[in-house]
Amino acid sequence: MSVAAADYAPPATPFSERLKNPAWLLVPAAVFLAFIYLLPVIDLVRISMSGSTPWVHFERVFAVPLYWEALVRTMQISLTVAFLCLVFGYPTALLIHRSRGITQMLIATAIILPYFIAILIRTYAWMVLLGRNGPINKLLQWLGILDEPAQLLFNRGSVLLGMTAVLLPLMVLSIYSSVSRLDPGLTRAAQASGAGPIATFWRVLLPLTAPGMGAGFLLVFVTALGFFITPTLLGGPGDQMFAMHITQQADFVSSEGFLQALAVVLLVITLVVVAVAGRFLGFEFIWGGGKLTEVHDEPKDSVDGTTVNTAPRRTFAMIVADAIGWPILRVLSALPGWTGTLTVRAMGGFVIAALIVPIIVVMIISFSKASFLTFPPPGWSFRWYEKFFTDSQWIAAFTSSLTIAVISSAMAVTLGGCAAMGIVRSTIKGKTILMLLLVSPVIVPPVVLGLSLYSLFLRFDLVGTIGGLAAAHAIGGLPIVVVIVAAALQGVDTRLEQAASVHGASPLTVFRTVTLPAIAPGLAAAAFFAFLHSFDELVLSLFLSSANLQTLPLRLWADVNYQLNPVLAVVSTLEVLLVVGGIILSRPVLARSRAA
Amino acid sequence: MVQNVAWRGGRQGGSTSHGSSTPAGGTSENTRSVIGSSIAINDVVKRYGTFMAADHISLDVQPGEFITLLGPSGSGKTTLLNLVAGFQKLDGGEILVDGNPIHNVPTHKRGFGMVFQSYALFPNMTVTQNVAFPLRMAGVDRETANRRVAETLEIMRLSDHAQKNPSQMSGGQQQRVAIARSIVMRPKVVLMDEPLSALDRRLRESIQIEIRDLHQTLGSTILFVTHDQGEALTMSDRIAVLDAGKIVQVGNPVEIYRHPTNRFVASFVGESNLIDAEIVQKRGSTMTLKNRAGYVFNAESRSTIDVGRATVLVRPERIAISDEPNQTAIPVTVTSALFLGEILRIEAQMEGGETLLIRCPDSDRRLPNVGDTLYASWRAEDCWVLS
Numbered sequence: 001m002s003v004a005a006a007d008y009a010p011p012a013t014p015f016s017e018r019l020k021n022p023a024w025l026l027v028p029a030a031v032f033l034a035f036i037y038l039l040p041v042i043d044l045v046r047i048s049m050s051g052s053t054p055w056v057h058f059e060r061v062f063a064v065p066l067y068w069e070a071l072v073r074t075m076q077i078s079l080t081v082a083f084l085c086l087v088f089g090y091p092t093a094l095l096i097h098r099s100r101g102i103t104q105m106l107i108a109t110a111i112i113l114p115y116f117i118a119i120l121i122r123t124y125a126w127m128v129l130l131g132r133n134g135p136i137n138k139l140l141q142w143l144g145i146l147d148e149p150a151q152l153l154f155n156r157g158s159v160l161l162g163m164t165a166v167l168l169p170l171m172v173l174s175i176y177s178s179v180s181r182l183d184p185g186l187t188r189a190a191q192a193s194g195a196g197p198i199a200t201f202w203r204v205l206l207p208l209t210a211p212g213m214g215a216g217f218l219l220v221f222v223t224a225l226g227f228f229i230t231p232t233l234l235g236g237p238g239d240q241m242f243a244m245h246i247t248q249q250a251d252f253v254s255s256e257g258f259l260q261a262l263a264v265v266l267l268v269i270t271l272v273v274v275a276v277a278g279r280f281l282g283f284e285f286i287w288g289g290g291k292l293t294e295v296h297d298e299p300k301d302s303v304d305g306t307t308v309n310t311a312p313r314r315t316f317a318m319i320v321a322d323a324i325g326w327p328i329l330r331v332l333s334a335l336p337g338w339t340g341t342l343t344v345r346a347m348g349g350f351v352i353a354a355l356i357v358p359i360i361v362v363m364i365i366s367f368s369k370a371s372f373l374t375f376p377p378p379g380w381s382f383r384w385y386e387k388f389f390t391d392s393q394w395i396a397a398f399t400s401s402l403t404i405a406v407i408s409s410a411m412a413v414t415l416g417g418c419a420a421m422g423i424v425r426s427t428i429k430g431k432t433i434l435m436l437l438l439v440s441p442v443i444v445p446p447v448v449l450g451l452s453l454y455s456l457f458l459r460f461d462l463v464g465t466i467g468g469l470a471a472a473h474a475i476g477g478l479p480i481v482v483v484i485v486a487a488a489l490q491g492v493d494t495r496l497e498q499a500a501s502v503h504g505a506s507p508l509t510v511f512r513t514v515t516l517p518a519i520a521p522g523l524a525a526a527a528f529f530a531f532l533h534s535f536d537e538l539v540l541s542l543f544l545s546s547a548n549l550q551t552l553p554l555r556l557w558a559d560v561n562y563q564l565n566p567v568l569a570v571v572s573t574l575e576v577l578l579v580v581g582g583i584i585l586s587r588p589v590l591a592r593s594r595a596a
Numbered sequence: 597m598v599q600n601v602a603w604r605g606g607r608q609g610g611s612t613s614h615g616s617s618t619p620a621g622g623t624s625e626n627t628r629s630v631i632g633s634s635i636a637i638n639d640v641v642k643r644y645g646t647f648m649a650a651d652h653i654s655l656d657v658q659p660g661e662f663i664t665l666l667g668p669s670g671s672g673k674t675t676l677l678n679l680v681a682g683f684q685k686l687d688g689g690e691i692l693v694d695g696n697p698i699h700n701v702p703t704h705k706r707g708f709g710m711v712f713q714s715y716a717l718f719p720n721m722t723v724t725q726n727v728a729f730p731l732r733m734a735g736v737d738r739e740t741a742n743r744r745v746a747e748t749l750e751i752m753r754l755s756d757h758a759q760k761n762p763s764q765m766s767g768g769q770q771q772r773v774a775i776a777r778s779i780v781m782r783p784k785v786v787l788m789d790e791p792l793s794a795l796d797r798r799l800r801e802s803i804q805i806e807i808r809d810l811h812q813t814l815g816s817t818i819l820f821v822t823h824d825q826g827e828a829l830t831m832s833d834r835i836a837v838l839d840a841g842k843i844v845q846v847g848n849p850v851e852i853y854r855h856p857t858n859r860f861v862a863s864f865v866g867e868s869n870l871i872d873a874e875i876v877q878k879r880g881s882t883m884t885l886k887n888r889a890g891y892v893f894n895a896e897s898r899s900t901i902d903v904g905r906a907t908v909l910v911r912p913e914r915i916a917i918s919d920e921p922n923q924t925a926i927p928v929t930v931t932s933a934l935f936l937g938e939i940l941r942i943e944a945q946m947e948g949g950e951t952l953l954i955r956c957p958d959s960d961r962r963l964p965n966v967g968d969t970l971y972a973s974w975r976a977e978d979c980w981v982l983s
Contacts, residue, residue, distance in 0.1 A: 498683050499716035501703040502787070503777065504733030510704075513729075517720045 020507070025422035029415040029438060029478060036456070037441060037449070037475050041267070044452035048260035057261030067245060067262065071269075074242040077159065077231070078224035082171075084164040085220045086213060088351045089171035093212075095348030096172070097179045109583075110352045114359065115169035116529075116579045118536035120553055121572045123230045124560055125358030126162045127153060128365060128569070130234075133374035135361055154236040162234040163224060165354050170223065171216040172351075178212025179205075197340055215285035218277040225270055226445020228539055233560060242266055243447040247542065250451065263448045274443050283432060287439045287483040359576060366569035373564055384566040388574075394555060394567070400466065401535055401552040407470035408477055408534035413527045415474070416481025423482070424489040435486075439479040449475065450543035457544050464546025472540045477530035484529065488522025489515075521586070528582050536575075632660035632817030633694045633784040635680065641688030642675050642841075649675040651841035652689070657819065662811050664820045666828040667838035668864065673821045674789060676838070680819060681787055682706055693785065704733070706785075709778030709816070713790040715770045717762035723749070723773050724758045730781045744780055751810070752776040768799040775807065779814060788820045792827060804830055825865045829853060837861050853911075855898070855980055862909045862982060869910045869952055870982075878902035883981055889948035891926045894976035899983040907982045912955040914978035917942070918971045925971035928952055930964045944970060 051057050061067050096107050114122060128134055130152040137149040152158060182205070190200040228243040235241075243266060249259045277285065361375060366384055368377030388394050419438055423431055441449070453472055454463075462468030492515055500510045538553040545554060552571065559568055635657040642650035650672050657663050665673035678684045680691060682703035690697050698706060709730070717726050724745055731741040749755045752772045762770050771791060778786050788807070792800045808831050811818055822828055828835045829849040836846045837860075845857045856862040859870060873885035876892060883897040885908060895908050918925060928944035931951070935958070942954040942964060952972060964970060 493714065493716065495712045495714050495716040496718060498681070498703075499710065499712060499774075499777075500718070500729070500733075501683075502681055502706070502708055502710040503730035503781070504704050504707070505729075506702075506704050509733065514718060 021426060022422050023426035023428045025418040026426070026434065027422075029419035029422075029482075032411075032415050032471075033437065033441075033475070033478070036453070036471055040452035040456045041444070041448075043455060044260050044267075044448070045264055047257060047455070048264045051257050057258045058265065060258060061261050061265055067242075070240050070242045070245055071265070073240070074225060077156075077163070077239075077241060078221050078227075080160055081163045081167060081224045082217050082221040084160065085168050085171040086217050088164070088347055089168055089175055089216060090213065091344045091347035092168075092172045092351045093175035093179050094344050096176055098344070107348070107352060110356050111169050111172050113576075113579060113583070114355045115173065116532055116583075117359070117572075117575060118538070118553060119166055119229050120536070120538050120556055120560070121362075121575055122166055122358065123162055123233045124556070124568055124572060125362045126158070126165065127233060127560070127564065128373055128375070129358045129361055130158055130161075131373055131564070133372070135375040138375060153234060154239075156235070156239055159231050159235040159239045162230045163227060165358070166230055167220045167223060168351060168355065171220050174216030174219060175209060175212045178209045178215075182208055201340075211281060211285075214277070214281050218273065218281070218285060222270055222273055222443060225273070226266060226447055228445075228447055229557075243445055246447045246451060250454075250543070259451065263451045266445055267448045270443060270445060283436050286443060287435070287479070359572075362569045363573045363576065365566055366573040368566050368569075371565070373566065373569075384570045388567055388570045391567075393550070394552075394571075397550040397552045397555040400549060404466055404470045404473065404551060405531045405534040407466065408473040409527050409531035411470060411474040412477030412481045412530040412533075413523065416478045416526065416530075417485050417523060419478070420482045420485035420489055424486050435482070438482045441475045442479045446476075446539035450540045453540065454543045463544055464549040466549065469541060469544055469549070469551070470534065472544055473534035473537045474530070476537065476540075477533045480529045480533060481526040484522050484526040485519060488519040491522075492518045525586055528586060532579065532582070535578075629813065630782045630784055630815045632815055634659045634692075635785065635817060635819065636692040636695075637676070637680070637689070638692070639689035640676070640679060640686060640691065642672075642679060642684060643687050648672075648841045650679065653838075653841070653843055654689075655836055655843060655846065657817060660815050660817055662808075662818045662820065662831060662833045664822060664828040664832040664835045665838060666822060666825060666835050666865070668823055670840075671838040672841040673823075673838050675841075677787055677789055677819060677821050680785075681708060681710060707781070707783055709781060709783040709786040711771070711774050711778045711786070711788045711791040713793055715762070715767075715774045715794075717770055717773055717777075719761070719763060721762075722758070723754060723760050723762065723765075726762065726773055727776045727780050729777060734781065748776045748780045751779075752806075767795050768803065771795065771803065772806075775810070779810065779816070782814070782816070784816055786814075786816045786818045788818060790822055791820075793822070793824065800827070807831065829865070835865075837864065839864075856909065856982065858982055859907060867912050867953060867955070869912060869915075871908045871910060871950060871979075873906055873908050875901070875903055875906055882976055885981075887926075887946070887948065888950065889926070889946055891946075893924070893926075893974070893979070895979040895981050896976055897981035899981050901983070908979050909982060910974055910979045912941075912953040913939075915952070915954045915956070915972050915974050917954060917956060918973070921971050922973070925973040926952075928970050928972050930966055930968045930970060932966060933964045935963060942970070944972070946972075 048057055049055070061071075092107075092111065096104060096111065099107055129136055131137070132149045132151070134152075136152060137146065140146040141149065186204055186208070187200055190204045195203060226243050227241060228247065231239055231241045232244055242262070246259065246262050246266070249255045249262060274283075274286070365373060365375060365377060367380050367382070368374070369379035369381040369383065370377055416438075423435055423438070428434075457463045457468055457472075460468075462471075496514050496518075497510050500514045501507070505513060536553060537551075538557055541551050541554050542557070545551060556568060556571055559565065635655075637653055637655040637657075640650050640653045641648070653672070653676060655663075665676060667673045675684065679686060682698070682701070686699050690699060692698070693706070718729065721729070727748055728741055728745045731744060736744070746755070746758075749758055752775060754769070754772055754776060757765060757769060757773075762773060765773070771794075775791070778788075791807075792803055795803065804827060807818075820828075820831065829852070832849055834846060834848050835852050837844050837852065839860050845852060845861045847855075852861065852865055856865065862868045862870060871887055873887045873893075876884040876886050878884070878897070881896055881898065883895050883899070883902075883906070884892060885895060885906060886892045897906075899906065921927065926946055928946050930942060930944045932943040934941040938958055939955050940958060940963065942956070944952050944954060946952055954972060
């Protein structure tokens with residue numbers, strides 16, 4: 001190379017250098033998702049439009065009152081649930097934030113633990129709690145309010161209660177993440193400037209946590225739109241949600257095309273909500289993270305211009321909020337100071353009870369002597385544990401679930417870990433879009449995904465295979481891994497890697513000695529959550545398993561629908577122990593990562 | 597092509613007044629354990645989008661030299677260091693170490709040592725393991741490695757801390773561990789990226805001396821980045837002042853302080869009075885000027901301009917004050933007077949509105965009050981005409 005060329009032309013990147021670009025790490029995950037997720041969804045849309053005219057099936061969806069009403073009902077229920085979650089979630093998040101030490105840890109655990117327990121099991125717990133012989137009926141009778149057991153289940157109220165309880169942790173965690181990021185000095189500064197507790201809340205706390213509230217509201221709303229398990233088990237005939245129609249129609253072969261049209265309607269509504277929300281909140285709300293740094297796009301010391309752009313909108317929001325909320329709060333401020341604290345504690349306490357009590361009741365019932373569900377148990381025995389461990393069907397379901405979850409977790413961690421590395425470390429454009437694609441499976445209603453995968457699985461003869469189910473579960477596991485590992489990678493001090501590199505470590509050695517130890521806790525957590533995701537997965541399995549491959553959730557599902565017996569309580573107890581065990585095992589790892 | 601002027605020549609160039617103030621002067625080369633590399637930075641360009649982080653920078657670093665890249669944040673000094681380290685790729689130009697181009701040599705094969713502002717000690721390793729890291733990477737056998745680590749810890753007075761975890765140590769200790777790690781291989785080049793700015797002032801001063809002494813005994817070429825002009829003046833053989841991705845002046849500390857080439861260097865390095873004046877006449881290296889209020893004074897100049905307006909630098913400590921008028925003194929009105937211990941810091945206004953900053957050593961004179969009139973004067977040798 002001549003000196004002149006070296007002086008003025010940027011050195012051309014040799015092919016071997018281009019191979020080292022971390023962007024290549026995105027390829028395996030992209031190929032996987034394209035094949036098993038994007039193509040089936042596109043195929044779903046194609047089939048939905050394969051009638052005599054492309055829109056004939058859609059016309060039917062909107063023309064038949066049954067479906068139209070279900071759609072309206074789904075929106076109503078989802079909005080109500082999201083609103084209830086917000087009202088009860090905010091005080092709970094504040095309660096976690098304000099408590100200290102062991103209290104804080106206990107409250108946080110009470111919120112987080114249910115979050116990791118299968119929706120099916122938590123819904124089952126509510127069925128036990130609200131049942132004819134359940135503790136609530138017994139309590140009301142004992143208090144003399146009721147003469148005979150009332151039917152508390154299978155109505156709109158129980159659906160709303162169950163869904164709110166199931167989705168509350170999502171809301172609390174979302175709000176808490178924005179509350180905990182607040183500088184504690186701000187509250188003190190507001191108080192020092194003469195703002196009382198209510199003014200501080202209204203003028204400082206609420207505006208600053210609004211993004212967290214918005215994100216939580218949307219996440220809950222979008223998840224509720226595609227909800228299937230809870231309304232099926234807790235609702236009556238008048239509470240049919242849209243996703244339930246899809247599963248019911250799936251039993252009829254004749255509804256090919258129309259069935260897909262139902263799924264597409266649900267998918268489109270979900271995507272529109274997410275797109276509108278993303279426009280205002282930034283799509284980062286989906287994975288609850290900060291903006292990805294798009295490296296090399298701008299100089300380090302550039303002035304951030306975003307605050308200027310958002311200022312008018314915030315001002316407008318504040319005017320509206322002030323006009324309505326502030327007078328009400330002024331009236332409230334006449335109340336003695338402790339009422340605020342008391343309200344937070346009472347509502348937070350209620351939420352914690354609603355999350356924890358069902359689980360505890362189920363655990364107690366698993367030791368019951370009775371052959372039906374009743375609380376308190378008339379006597380104690382291990383007979384249901386014996387039944388579970390000696391029943392070959394239960395054990396077979398348990399082992400296949402375990403096998404599928406291990407394989408699925410391995411797939412998700414391999415693909416997702418590489419993809420996270422590629423996202424964080426490469427300098428390619430459009431990272432946000434890529435991240436959106438990788439994370440989008442969380443948004444797509446599982447019913448839609450299951451339906452679209454079904455035809456793919458039929459074509460490749462994957463229905464009822466362990467590998468097929470593991471791969472299907474990995475679609476949902478992948479986003480979990482990408483989000484956790486990407487966060488862990490962003491937390492790695494690049495100076496440490498540079499220090500290793502400059503002192504003689506090759507890129508591979510840098511990864512092994514610096515990067516890997518730093519992200520190991522994140523990887524372990526990701527593996528555990530991907531495992532749990534697969535182990536708990538029900539909806540996809542409903543579509544994709546066959547009679548000779550039963551997973552534990554499928555077995556539970558069948559039993560919940562036909563014979564509510566205490567074996568289910570045994571399985572639930574074991575699942576709770578699994579989650580608790582996982583969290584306890586990961587605690588030292590997490591603590592170590594925090595110290596570093 | 598205007599920017600392509602290379603600043604060549606090391607210690608031999610520079611002002612006549614460069615005396616024993618740079619400690620490197622007196623050390624004989626044979627006491628040093630390695631001979632540092634020369635680094636030639638030729639017309640280097642680095643862009644971020646349309647932002648020029650390094651705008652055709654050229655700089656020759658002599659073997660064994662302690663050179664400081666000084667500039668405000670965003671001036672491109674850290675970018676330049678990262679380019680030398682290989683953390684970033686060049687967009688143009690070349691970097692030669694001992695005459696060999698290094699842009700295709702990956703960072704880990706360049707054989708440098710480096711100290712970071714954030715220490716960047718591996719949290720999963722003890723002090724010993726951290727310091728041994730470069731040796732381990734180079735495949736040095738265990739026995740030699742242990743001996744070298746022990747020696748280096750001894751030099752950095754860290755022997756008592758060998759088995760500690762970095763997180764158990766204070767900031768100053770951690771940075772000494774980081775320095776130990778950077779020199780354990782006896783590298784020919786050590787890069788230092790604002791290594792002292794996370795430390796408090798006292799600690800900073802003691803480690804400044806430590807690094808300075810280390811450079812004497814070690815002999816490595818040190819490329820040191822800082823935004824602290826005091827630090828740069830104390831430590832360097834030469835200073836390269838950067839602004840907006842360009843090198844604006846290279847010279848030894850005395851040269852940079854006494855004879856800055858432009859307003860930016862004059863005001864960034866040290867405190868300064870920049871007086872706007874009209875050139876009356878020029879005779880040899882002495883120039884006669886007249887300020888806005890009409891006072892005439894002489895100044896030293898290497899400038900080739902001899903008509904029109906000029907900016908004159910007068911350092912605050914070179915101004916003499918008196919309560920009595922004399923024929924060459926300029927009357928000023930005191931606007932603030934601070935007693936700082938060893939010096940008095942006075943701000944005063946000249947006729948015509950310009951502010952004059954004066955620093956004079958504490959003496960038995962009384963503190964001036966705001967509104968007092970003082971008479972300020974300086975000699976021709978005390979001021980410098982900026983070109």
